[in-house]
Amino acid sequence: MFSQIMGDPAARVFAAILLVALSGVPGLFIRTGATGQRLATAASAVAAALALPSVVTMLLARQTATYSVFWNLPFGACEVAIDPLSAYFLIPIFVVFLCGSVYANGYFPAARHGYAEARVTFFYGLLAAAMALVVIARNGALFLIAWEVMALSAYFLLVTEHEEPEVRTAGLVYLVATHIGTAALFVYFSLLNAHTGSFLFPAAGGLHLPAVAATTLFALALFGFGAKAGLMPLHIWLPAAHANAPSHVSAVLSGVMLKMGVYGILRFLSFVDAPPLWWGGLLTGMGLFSAFMGIALASSRRDIKRMLAYSSIENIGIITAGIGIAVIGQATGNARLAYLGMAGALLHVINHSLFKPLLFMGAGSVIHATGTRELDTMGGLAKNMRWTALFTLAGVVAISGLPPFNGFVSEFMLYMGFFGEAASSSTASSYLVVGAPVLAMTGGVALICFVKLYGVAFLGAPRSAQAAGSHEAPAAMLLPMAALAGACLFAGLLPQALLPLAEAAMSVPAPVSAGLGGSPVEPGWFTFAGLGLLGLAAAVAVLLGRRLSSLPSSASRTWGCGYLAPSARMQYTGTSFSEMFTTLTKGVVRASVIHTEIKGFAPKPSAFGYVPEETVIERFLVPMFNVSGSCFAFVRRVQSGRIHIYMMYFFVTLVTLMIWTR
């Protein structure tokens, strides 16, 4: 019986999800020692081993497994299903969860954090399982339940260090933002129910609606799922939340949870039989806006994790732009465009879920070693933390979209999409070519941003005593980083391994793409180019090494600039590195600069300070909330705090209802 059930790949996935959900439970009861954490890690490994092969087989076979769930709730029939789109999004959940669980053994050990560790481990498993349930749910009510469990466990994870007021504020902002998004989703599923007559999801392409109704649904989905994904005007909660969570939690939040928003949008698009052209235009525009603004804001940050968080906004923007291109392709019946957009978006989903957790883990190792998130007090870490530096370098190259790593592949697909249309036709889609320079500019700024991150943290001379006394991370932290870095390289060199998976998944939201019958870019070229580049680099390194060994050499401090007695404070800081770009984009990236003017020939001691601003929050939302707070001050009088008065409210309501219904 048991082996019969486990013979079904979908059943193995369900078992894995259950295992993940319960992985933290033993730890709640075993209060001493690291046994709970080890058990959770083992459970995550077993779950990944159970689920990942099944998911990949189902994807390659393009199988759909549907199960009806027996429940007593008044929301009609309930189903869970694993179709190619769901299966595709299950991959990052299990991969990142496994890596994060292993990483936690070194980063957040039970020995140092006591019972806080048990809580984190429990909610970590619950978060991953809830995300998996979000992906496989086929009933609006079940979806919302899973969505809410996901949002709340993420909240409990990110307020782990709740002693800090900053963490509490970040948690509160997140909680409010996520619930505003969820409120939109409640309306969305209710409307969907009103149109289809059931909470079950409509079949792919099975939603035929008048334009107004479809647009309303689209707007609600974009708002609700966009808020979760962190699309630009809805991103306000994201940087603070991801920066203040423990690093292995940030890895999951950033690498996987944002993708749940993307999944929601894709799932909605799969319902609609013929999406209008302008939806694609809007998605592309919003995506490119998010991408550019996200990376521009990232480049001016001083907090290493805030930089990574803003760069997540950029990557989500790139993914959304890809979806937009695919929708345009779908609307105009252009198979090539649909394929390129969707392949770019879906590959970037996986790619971002490989390199962003890698970078967050790298940042976690750095914080673990130096005890600070401030980039400008780091420096020279590569000397003491060789392996962390190497793996982070892989992540940095990958996220900048450079070959031979995986970021290049997905962004290249999008460039092909943008450029390919310029020559092809005279339709509206030829305007798409305008997107290419924006994407290119984003890539350029990403390079500035990540050169700053890597250069300032790992290269040069240490800027503080903590940076000088840094130490290498334990093996439990290096191992998942190595695995992720390896996966980044693998996906960059052999995209033909991932493309069939993405092709299977894209058949759901963009069926037109199947008309192409394969990638318009021969994936072998990526291998060729990547290997060629690696070979070239190796050749140059050998040549240079040979030249150097024959020349006399002298040792001096890094970035000493030829001074006689250079000090670490004379180096470029992260702020000064990005200063020029920040000045160029003063209009959008605001910062307050504090400096005193230097006068005369023997000037007095002077100081210079630079604080990047959270523009949207500080300039727009805080004033808005203050105004609405003072407008509604009279409501507070209702809130007296006395139990008796509340009892009276109950009673008055009750009596009013009695009279009303009479």
Add this chain to the structure above:
Amino acid sequence: MNPMADQLLVLTLLLNFIVLGTSRLNLAVRAVAVQGIALALLPAIIHPFSWHLAGIVLGMLIVKGAVIPWMITGAIRKAEIKREVEPFIGFITSLITGALFTAAAFIFAQNLPLAPEHKGLLFVPASLATFMCGFLVLIARRKAISQIIGYLLLENGIFVFGLLLADAMPGMVEAGALLDLLVGIFVMGIVVNHISREFSTLDTSKLTTLREDVRP
């Protein structure tokens, strides 16, 4: 219906007024205990005998007539409070309001869309009146112990209404309601103890931290 049952219900209504009108907590507790006993006897009078019914009556008698009053009296002794001073709504005003509520309950009960066999019975108005008097005590009194008494009155009102459905009501539901009540009182007893120990007062009107302060 049974004249005996009607007399018990009238007794229940009168006991409401004792609770509303007295400042002595011990008297109020005793009044509620008597009310509990009267209500426990009611099902025995209106329904034919069965072992199941006997169990319920006995359970009700023990819990409402003995255990709960005993617990509250204990709390009163520990907290060293004898009287409810300076209630939010004075005793005379409470009495008059209670009388108005009782009258309103009778008027309202006439207009309720009840099943024909329940029309014209004293059960519905008695239930509503007890319920509203309980609410009144909850609103009008300051001390935590008075609040418990209000809660008990409220439960008694609900119980009377439940008697109408007693035929259809399986034993589990009644047992559940009783247990719910016991646990509720138990929790409140603990809360009362903690309040008096922490703040050396049982005045719940001082517990206003629920309110969020207006930010500067």
